[in-house]
Amino acid sequence: MSWTFLPAATGFARQRAAWAALNEAGRRSPLLDPDFVEPLLALPGHGTPVLAIRGEASAPQALLLLERQGLGRWRSFVPMQMPITPLVCQPGLDAGTLIGELITALPALLMSLDLLQLDPQFDPRPGPQAGYHELDYIETARITIDAPFESWWAGRSKNLRQNLNKQRNRFEREGVCLRLECVRDPAGVAAAIADYGRLESAGWKSEGGTAVSPDNAQGHFYREVLERFCRRGQGRIYRYFYDDHLVTTDLCIEHDGTLIVLKTTYDESIQGSSPAMLMRQAYLAELFADPGLRTIEFYGRAMDWHRRLTDDLRTIYHRGYIRWPQLRRLVHWLRDARHGTASPRETLEHAETER
Incomplete structure (x- = not known):
């Protein structure tokens, strides 16, 4: 199958309708909606992302955003704001199939190709295959809405339920009003993002320079995304x-x-x-009552508080290809050394066994 590669800065706008149609035909994810993906391309510090087009540009079968990492090295375009590889495709296609085509289709000499942060609900893990490697990234959590909130909440731990009840009772005795607010009007997004930034900038993220601010790229990105989704009635900013x-x-x-x-x-x-x-206890009660919702996804690394709410976890993973055996051996050794499963000697002795 033929592939075409265009600068994403211009190519995405031309393929925006096709991107939306492929997302609707297959993955149907908010993260792959053009109103989330397009603002990613305006983020600074990511070189020149490339739009890969499978098949005819007039009727593409798959669209994928890539970026070059150096001579012969490619990977999927995943800024820190993007939890999964930006890939949309026809049903029946997935990353495991497409990476095999891309390693022969990408222009010039290819040394390596990495598709990062693949979600197994969209891209099932294909298993061992010569020339390829896989690496677990993070466990992530979700909640499936398949029961009334009251019965679902009763299934959470007794300790969690009692702890939150005690807190609410204490606030009531002290005369503190607990209030949930949900911003859905696009006109209210800018102020809500500014408030978000003030909270986050007062915490530990300010030390690493990753906090949202109304004046930085992070703040501009989330304001743009939330305004777009709120205009469609599909954005929410919960505030407590x-x-x-x-x-x-x-x-x-x-x-x-x-x-x-x-x-x-x-x-x-x-x-x-x-x-x-x-x-979350307050807004989950609202979400469970919404007949249009079936799933709540968190996509970040599963933390203790996620595990208190759900045991529905799955592993996001990376899948890559390295052309030369010597480089594959190094990757395997680094992976195994990271997990403490093999020594350099053991890895070199078994380097021809692809995982």
């Missing part, structure tokens, strides 16, 4: 208050029955209560 004090907020988008929590932050100075969990 102790009286008039904003203590936590979640940024969410939805499409075709799936709601994704993109980012979450809270006031790290709060002691003696769990504002984020109190907020």
